[in-house]
Amino acid sequence: MIYDLNTRIEYYVYREGRKFYRVGFVKAYRKGLFKSRYIVCTADKIREVDEIAPKQILGFAPKREYKFNNQNKENDNGN
Numbered sequence: 001m002i003y004d005l006n007t008r009i010e011y012y013v014y015r016e017g018r019k020f021y022r023v024g025f026v027k028a029y030r031k032g033l034f035k036s037r038y039i040v041c042t043a044d045k046i047r048e049v050d051e052i053a054p055k056q057i058l059g060f061a062p063k064r065e066y067k068f069n070n071q072n073k074e075n076d077n078g079n
Contacts, residue, residue, distance in 0.1 A: 002029060003038065003057070010058040011040060013050050023061045024050065 003009060007026045012019055027049075028039035035053065042048045043061075 001054075005029075008043065008061045008063065009040065010061040011050070011052050011056050012058065013052060013056065021058075022050070 003026045005026055005028070008023065009026060010021065010023050012021050014020075022042055023044070024040040024042040026038055027041050030037045030039065037051050037053060038057070040050045040052055042050065
């Protein structure tokens, strides 16, 4: 399966012998003679770029819903 650009995916990478699960956006697809790779930018604030094989992709990642606490709050003056 070939993922489109800017598709949000879940994947894993190995760093220093440990396995990390991440969520990121597909930025490029490179198909070579013997292997194909995805260039993925992580979705967290770190903004790392990973080069992963298609077998490392776990699937689509659902968008996270944020709940804002913008309820009517009164300040110290009572307004």
